[in-house]
Amino acid sequence: MIIVLKPDATEPQLKHIISKVKSLGLKPMISRGMERTIIGVIGEEDLLRVQPLEVYPGVEKVMPVLAPYKLVSREFKPADTVVQVNGLKIGGDRVVVMAGPCAVENFDLLYSIAKSVKKAGADVLRGGAYKPRTSPYSFQGLGEEGLKYLVEVKKRTGLPIITELMDIRDLEIVERHADIIQIGARNMQNFDLLKEVGRAKKPVLLKRGMAASVKDWLLSAEYILQNGNFNVILCERGIRTFETETRFTQDVSAIPVIKSLSHLPVMVDPSHAAGRWGLVPALARAAVAAGADGLLIEVHSKPEEALCDGPQAMLPEKFSKLMQELKRIARAIGREL
Amino acid sequence: MIIVLKPDATEPQLKHIISKVKSLGLKPMISRGMERTIIGVIGEEDLLRVQPLEVYPGVEKVMPVLAPYKLVSREFKPADTVVQVNGLKIGGDRVVVMAGPCAVENFDLLYSIAKSVKKAGADVLRGGAYKPRTSPYSFQGLGEEGLKYLVEVKKRTGLPIITELMDIRDLEIVERHADIIQIGARNMQNFDLLKEVGRAKKPVLLKRGMAASVKDWLLSAEYILQNGNFNVILCERGIRTFETETRFTQDVSAIPVIKSLSHLPVMVDPSHAAGRWGLVPALARAAVAAGADGLLIEVHSKPEEALCDGPQAMLPEKFSKLMQELKRIARAIGREL
């Protein structure tokens, strides 16, 4: 931690800060420059991080030296984390694809979509039973009934399933049925929910909040690891910017940034980023080329009748064609898909 | 709803869309322009809004004519909503001030701060018992114990209390003790929580999410009203932008925008927007001058020891001075404070 003093800071102010630093068992190193005096603090930075040093008289600014997260950091664990789901490895050489409808709407439709995405090469079936919808007038999901359809389709196709958990009260039932528990962008800072899935035994896919910096996102993941669950997959899904041609702006640079800061696998959801199926292939190809460990793609066989996010869902035949392109790109960078 | 067709849309595509519109009991009006054919749809727009019309072949774009929210809109209820809290009116002529520490830390400190903000003219005591913190290593709040301190301080000072609810499982206890239930920015789209406080009997203060458009925010409020609770107070607390001199950017224009679109009262939290106490007076004055119905301000008597957001808390004496300025500004625009 570096404490920069104001140009007019007084000696008593300096002493007051130093005594605070020492009282925490840390060692201050004072450096008097031409224009500023700065105090470098040696020792456990976390002790100081939770102190409101900015309010001490004479302090101009406080600059942390270390990242505020630990367990998720590559410094803590240099080797890549590989999350295992029924034998499937997420975060290894293989790029994983999770596909399916936005929401579970009925059994037949789900089963039909599941068969087609499996045929196209998808590894996991996605589908929401509980749906976070901006408007209360939108379809809110089938709930428990939707989970049952997912389980039955899993039984018939062998595809593991990922589904979203929104409400802590549904944790038990979702954990029982899902292979991967998804935490959506709007709940990325629902800290009580994070703590609870931190105690769950199933892997968690944590989507990035639409206004979350990479640091915020990693701190939310830290909540999960800190509560005991190290099987966390990060998922970029577009951030909110001024651009209106797309629903969100897919932050492709988050992929290499996360790879340098953290050992956790990182996936991308181009469907929610784009908001329009026509843009999904380009964004999916970009994500794989940039080094994403997997993709989450919405596929629907009858988008005209979809109860949720129809405009961003790909038709199965277009998805199948995209999978071929993605395989070639994965190979071009030395991976499989 | 206006449906704009692509320049190369075919007659069968046009017929397909029209038959969809008619099947919903709506009346299409076709207008063939020089460059585009457009279909205006007459009837209940909500029936179409949930249809994924953008995916119909031949459709270029779909433009809704009406706002997606209803109960919160000024069109639905032209007169201002005045929320009553123990005789205090929020949304009327008087500008209301809610002040106190970020978090409840211990009884004596809370009581002492409460007395000083009351003396300065504050109407409501704020203080968090459950704290949403970006980092798991930050102080997470005293929980139920904090609520008890708030209740005891209310008993002694007569100040009604506002406190945040994060976890649905705490609704019953928070509702029992608080006079106003606060939903924080990070839970603005925690839809299950919104539905539950929609069923509560206490007024709800709904903070704007850091990346929420005004439309998103009003739709979140709609969840609460639609579940039966019309006593909703909106609270702007800064949006996330590229600027780093402040923690968030206080969107002062949200005040007149909300006033034109909705009948609900709108308050401002300059402390969280600024992130630094030195900027709070200017932002608080701006909010009152722009027509805010109230302010939520953090005050702490020992910010150097604050367990949460110390840098943005005002000292009681500075808060007292600010209150005098705010009174003069309120009078300058024909209100009281």
Place this chain on the structure above:
Amino acid sequence: MIIVLKPDATEPQLKHIISKVKSLGLKPMISRGMERTIIGVIGEEDLLRVQPLEVYPGVEKVMPVLAPYKLVSREFKPADTVVQVNGLKIGGDRVVVMAGPCAVENFDLLYSIAKSVKKAGADVLRGGAYKPRTSPYSFQGLGEEGLKYLVEVKKRTGLPIITELMDIRDLEIVERHADIIQIGARNMQNFDLLKEVGRAKKPVLLKRGMAASVKDWLLSAEYILQNGNFNVILCERGIRTFETETRFTQDVSAIPVIKSLSHLPVMVDPSHAAGRWGLVPALARAAVAAGADGLLIEVHSKPEEALCDGPQAMLPEKFSKLMQELKRIARAIGREL
């Protein structure tokens, strides 16, 4: 300047960095912490600022201690700068109002608007002869003819005039006619233009770019001061955010932030921020309450026929009413208007 080394930085890397620091005549202070070694550098920080230290092997990050601007900083000149325009003081106790049409359209209209804004109490007449327009199909301004109308109206009303300079080739003529040279948001980083107005004798009003951080904005002002012109007025006019209810988001916090970092006067243009005249009064009141030194407001007597930005122009009678409100707010905070 603080240089933070990577956890695995080697001794030769450390030595390499130190030799670089010393070769610039600066003094490195090494502090070996538990998790990082950091190098504090004492001496003229500017010498290091232009060095690409981040690319030195072993460097994790570089944290500057000082702001990158000088002449504009309050540290360089603690007292407020007061810009004088024909006896009018900008940056003193009085809040200054500059009003008029977006563009000069014809003489009669300009003269009529000028008379009405003068009567309402405006201090300066605004009007664009050269117009930066997003679309090439929009009205581009009358050019030199517009300048002549401005000069004639100034002669008749006594109001000083402010007008925008877009093209370096027009500097001579604009400087000759205008009392204040306006640099628009889209030219805030047109550095050649900044250098030239830095050599001009007339005061310059520098609008903030729509994506400019406060730091970028101050550095653009620094270009002007560094070339010799210290009569610079800053003008916040809304930044680009995700919100679409307003054209831009008026960053009211920029006012106190600038006041703390710089000695230059700061004004606000609520008309361009809002994009709709109905929001201008609330934004103008907020700006004055927050401490702005002046306002730039668009007024038009026939907005239905305006060739530029009609929707954001106030009618003269509404502007006159607003001026009364603003006077009361100015007095409430101890200023005049």
Place this chain on the structure above:
Amino acid sequence: MIIVLKPDATEPQLKHIISKVKSLGLKPMISRGMERTIIGVIGEEDLLRVQPLEVYPGVEKVMPVLAPYKLVSREFKPADTVVQVNGLKIGGDRVVVMAGPCAVENFDLLYSIAKSVKKAGADVLRGGAYKPRTSPYSFQGLGEEGLKYLVEVKKRTGLPIITELMDIRDLEIVERHADIIQIGARNMQNFDLLKEVGRAKKPVLLKRGMAASVKDWLLSAEYILQNGNFNVILCERGIRTFETETRFTQDVSAIPVIKSLSHLPVMVDPSHAAGRWGLVPALARAAVAAGADGLLIEVHSKPEEALCDGPQAMLPEKFSKLMQELKRIARAIGREL
């Protein structure tokens, strides 16, 4: 154009609007819905676009049906534009790479970098003689001397050159020497400069402004085409968002969006987007995979001594390795590089 009336609009207000529409030779079609009356206008939309219809009494909002740009639109010219530079085709099957230092610093360095990027397979040499720098204290470029070095290196290597034009007064000399004239992000809305390069004979590479929507960007390109120069290449270089891990956020979705809206070629500059060379390979791969027609990459053989943007420059050997990866990705999507 669709004009939506307020729910309480009166008949005289409706008639007033209709008479305006008719006076422009357009045909209004009135549609009275349950909640709103809307007026669809048939005829040349541009006639209405420049009218401030929003200020007409009774108007709630105005929704344009067509895009505001023409010559740049794919509707105007369905086939891809291929810009030819000394036999090199930009916008065709081949993905083009332009590489070199940020700034021209001296002849030997430039020549050495040029030889290495040519060897690695680059098609064009980049290098700035005139440099737009945020701070006046940064290196401002060699100016005309830099142009001479570029020309000499071109002579020796055969590589065409691209260099930035900042100041209209330098147009003649830049046009004479450069093969492609670059307009930087900060000048994207310097409309006088756009008009002038619209009259130039050399191709223009137009970078996207850091806060420019795709629509703004295409309108800036429209300025160039409208003045006669159809050889325009668009270049995405990162937009400004709240994320601070990267200097800007590379908007990879802009590539397919531009491809659908416009016939112009679109390139990407991952170096300026990232701000750190370590992120450039991932961003470059993503851009090619998403369908970019080319890349602009900074390469420097001695980044420790670079006078400009050293941290984002790749070493020649790393660039060479990246080129191999990019070739494989280009082939994976059916292109060459």
